Amino acid sequence: MKPIVILFGISILFGVYAAQSKANIGNTVITKWQGDKKSAISITFDDGIINQLTVAKPILDKLGLPATFFIITGKVQGAAPGKFIGRPEQEIIDETARVKTNEENFFERGSLIGFTGTTEALDYHSRAGSLFEAGKKEEAYQLLDEGYAKLRKGNLRNTDEIVFHNNPVDTTTWQQYKQYALQGHEIASHTVTHPRLAILDEPNLLYELEQSKADIEKYLGKEYTFSAECPYGTEDERVMAYAHTIYPALRNRMPESYLEEINRSSKANPETSQKEYVQWQRGPVNSVGMAEMKGWVDTCLAHDNMWLVLVFHGVNGIGWEPRTDTELEQYFDYMHDRVSDIWIATFGDVTKYIHERKNSKIKETMEGDTIAVTVSSDLDATTYDVPMTLKTYVPSTWKTAFLHKKWESDQELRLEIYNEAAGSYTLYPYRLGEGELVLTEFGVK
Numbered sequence: 001m002k003p004i005v006i007l008f009g010i011s012i013l014f015g016v017y018a019a020q021s022k023a024n025i026g027n028t029v030i031t032k033w034q035g036d037k038k039s040a041i042s043i044t045f046d047d048g049i050i051n052q053l054t055v056a057k058p059i060l061d062k063l064g065l066p067a068t069f070f071i072i073t074g075k076v077q078g079a080a081p082g083k084f085i086g087r088p089e090q091e092i093i094d095e096t097a098r099v100k101t102n103e104e105n106f107f108e109r110g111s112l113i114g115f116t117g118t119t120e121a122l123d124y125h126s127r128a129g130s131l132f133e134a135g136k137k138e139e140a141y142q143l144l145d146e147g148y149a150k151l152r153k154g155n156l157r158n159t160d161e162i163v164f165h166n167n168p169v170d171t172t173t174w175q176q177y178k179q180y181a182l183q184g185h186e187i188a189s190h191t192v193t194h195p196r197l198a199i200l201d202e203p204n205l206l207y208e209l210e211q212s213k214a215d216i217e218k219y220l221g222k223e224y225t226f227s228a229e230c231p232y233g234t235e236d237e238r239v240m241a242y243a244h245t246i247y248p249a250l251r252n253r254m255p256e257s258y259l260e261e262i263n264r265s266s267k268a269n270p271e272t273s274q275k276e277y278v279q280w281q282r283g284p285v286n287s288v289g290m291a292e293m294k295g296w297v298d299t300c301l302a303h304d305n306m307w308l309v310l311v312f313h314g315v316n317g318i319g320w321e322p323r324t325d326t327e328l329e330q331y332f333d334y335m336h337d338r339v340s341d342i343w344i345a346t347f348g349d350v351t352k353y354i355h356e357r358k359n360s361k362i363k364e365t366m367e368g369d370t371i372a373v374t375v376s377s378d379l380d381a382t383t384y385d386v387p388m389t390l391k392t393y394v395p396s397t398w399k400t401a402f403l404h405k406k407w408e409s410d411q412e413l414r415l416e417i418y419n420e421a422a423g424s425y426t427l428y429p430y431r432l433g434e435g436e437l438v439l440t441e442f443g444v445k
Contacts, residue, residue, distance in 0.1 A: 024423045026364045026371045028392040030357045032276075032304060035389055036427055037343040039300035040307045040350050041335060043067040044251065046190060046229060047165040048075065051315035053172055053180065055325050061183065063336040068347040070190035070229040070251070071177070072212075075166055078174055079215040082193030084115040085203040096148035101141040106132075109144050110199030118156045119163060121147065129196025133236055140199070164313070164320040165194040165231070174219035181220055186346035189213055189228040189247065197243075198236035205239065209246050226383065227251070227348040233264060233311075248383070249351040251309065254279060258358065264311055271303060277354060281309045284331070285321040294334050301341055307350060352386040355379065356432060360388070369395065371439040381433035390430050392439055393423045400442035401426040406435055414442055 033040050043060070045052040048071035060067050073079045086092070092112055101109055110132075114125035124147030131140040150156045181187045191197070191208040200208065213225050228247040230239055240253050254261060260275035262268050264283040282288075282296050300306040314322025335344060343350075360377040371392060377384075394401055394417065401415040403426075415426040430437065 022423075024393040025395055026366045026393065028362050028364050028371075028373050028390055030360060030362070031389040031391050031427070032357070033343045033389075034345070034353055034387065035343055036391060038304055038341045040343045040345060041297070041300060042307070042309045042345060042347040042350050043312070043332075043335075044070060044229070044310060044347055045312045046070050047194065047313060047319060048072050048170055048172060048190070049164075049167065049314055049319035050170045050172060051318045051322075052312070053176070055315050056312070056328050057180065057185070059325065059329050059332055060185075063332055065332060065336060065344050066184045066186070066346050066349075068186040068188055068227065069177075069180070070188050070227075071172075071216075072165060072190050072192070072194050073215045074192040074212075075170055076172065076174055076177070076215070076219075078219065080192065080211050082115065082195075083207070084112050085207055086111065086201070089116070093148065093151060096145070097152060101144045101148075103137075106137075106141060106144070107199060107201035109148065110140075110196070111201050111204040113144065113147055113151070114193075114195060116151055116156070119159045120156045121151065122163065123159070124156075125199070126196055129199045129232070133196075133198050133232075133234065167318060169318065178220055181224060186227065186348045187216065187220055187224050188226070188348065189216055191228075191231055194231045196232060196234070197230050197239045198234055202242075205242055209243055213246060223385075227346075227351065235263070249348060251281070251311075251347060254351070256358075259354075270306060271299065273305070276305055277307060278303075278305050279307045279309055281311060283311045283313075283321075284323060286323070290327065290330060293331055297335055297338065297342070301338065307354075309347065349386045352384050353388065356384050356386065356388050360432070362390075364392070369441055373437045373439065374435075375430055375432070377432050379432060381431070384432055387429040387431050389427055390437075391425050391427055393425045394439065395441070396424045398424060398441045402440045402442040403428050404438040404440070406438060415439075 043065065045067060048069065052069060074082045086108060089112060092108065099105065110125060110128055114122045124143060128140045128143045131143060177187050189212040192212045193208065195208060197205055197208060217225050227249045228243065229251040230243055233252060235253055243250055258276040260273040260278040262270055262278065262280045264281045270278045270280040284293050296308055300308050312323065313320040316322060316325055335342065356379060359379050360375050363374045365372045373390065373392060398417055401417060403413040403415055413428065415428055417424050417426055
C-alpha cells in the first residue's frame with residue numbers, strides 16, 4: 001500500500017502547486033536585487049588616492065566591475081580649497097590663553113586648529129575629534145588646550161609623517177574624474193578636506209559638506225551628488241542630521257526600518273539578522289587575509305538579504321592600509337567569477353535600487369492572455385534612475401514572453417520563461433516613470 005500512498009501524496013502536492021501557479025498568474029513583484037541576483041556587493045575607495053585610479057581601477061575595468069570613489073574635493077585643482085570660516089584667527093588663538101576650552105568654544109577651536117599651518121596642528125584636530133566621538137569630552141578639551149598652548153609659543157611643527165588622506169602625489173584632475181564617471185564608476189563626496197566633522201562648528205561643517213557637493217556638481221554633474229562618506233566613518237548624530245539634508249545617501253548611516261547596518265568596526269554576525277536587507281561594511285585592511293575576504297563574498301551567496309560594502313583605502317604603498325595590485329586582482333577575480341549570482345554595483349546604484357523597490361507600488365490587470373503592469377512611485381525619476389527588475393508570473397503554457405512598452409511603440413522585447421514552485425515567470429527591466437508595460441505570449445499580439 002505504501003507506493004499508492006506516496007503516489008497519492010505526490011498527486012495532492014502537484015495539485016496544490018498547480019493551483020498556486022494558476023492563482024499566481026499576473027502577479028508581479030520587484031526582485032530584491034537587480035537581475036534577480038542572490039546578493040549585492042559595492043566596492044568603494046576612500047580619499048582619492050592616485051593608485052586607486054591608476055592601479056586598482058584598470059583591474060576593475062578589465063573585469064567590467066564598477067566602483068565608488070569617495071574623493072576629497074579640496075585637493076583637486078580648480079575646486080574650492082579648505083578654509084576656516086569665523087572670527088579672526090589670532091583673536092581666537094589669543095583667547096585660548098585666557099579661557100580654557102569648554103563646551104561653548106570647543107567646536108570653534110576644533111574647527112580652527114587644523115588650519116593653523118602645521119601637520120602637528122592637524123594631528124591635534126584629529127585626536128581631539130577621536131576623543132570627542134568616544135565620549136571623552138573633557139579629555140578632548142584638554143588636548144586642544146595643549147595644542148593651542150604650543151601654537152601660541154610657536155612650537156607646533158610639521159612632522160615627517162605622511163597625511164595619508166592628502167598625499168602630495170594625488171594629482172587626479174576633474175577631467176580624469178569625468179572620464180572615469182563616464183566609464184561607469186561613481187565619483188562621490190568625501191568632503192573638502194577630510195576633517196573630523198563631529199568637532200566643527202556649524203559654518204565650517206556646512207562648508208565641508210556643501211562645497212564638496214557644489215564642486216562635484218560643477219565639474220561632473222548633478223548625478224554625482226547622490227552619495228557621500230563623512231570622514232573616519234563618523235556616525236555622530238549631529239553630523240548625520242546635517243549630512244542627510246544635503247546628500248540622499250551616506251555610507252556612514254542609512255537609517256531604515258528594513259535595513260540592518262553593520263559598520264566596519266562591528267563584530268556582529270550578519271547571518272543572524274532578520275531584516276530584509278543587511279548592509280555589511282568590511283574594511284580589507286592589511287591584517288585581513290585573502291581567505292577571510294573571500295569568506296565575506298561566500299557569506300553573501302548564502303543569504304538573499306546581504307549587501308557587502310567593501311571599504312578600501314591605500315593601494316601599492318600609497319595611502320592608509322595599502323593593499324597590493326596582486327591582492328586586488330585576486331580578490332576582484334574571485335568576485336567576478338560569481339557575477340551570475342552577485343550584483344556588483346556602485347554604492348549609489350544599490351542604494352537607489354533598494355529605495356525604488358521599497359517606494360514603488362505595482363498594479364496588474366489581466367485581459368485574456370494579456371498582462372498589463374503599471375508601476376507608481378513618489379520618487380523623483382530623474383534621480384532614482386536605476387532600472388528595477390520586475391518578475392511577472394505567466395501561464396505555464398507560455399514558452400516565450402513578449403514585452404511591449406506602450407510609451408515606445410517601436411520597442412518590443414522577447415523574454416525568456418523560467419520555472420519555480422510558485423509557477424512560470426519572466427524577468428524584465430523597468431525604470432521609474434516609464435509607464436505601462438504589456439506582456440503577451442510571444443507570437444500573440
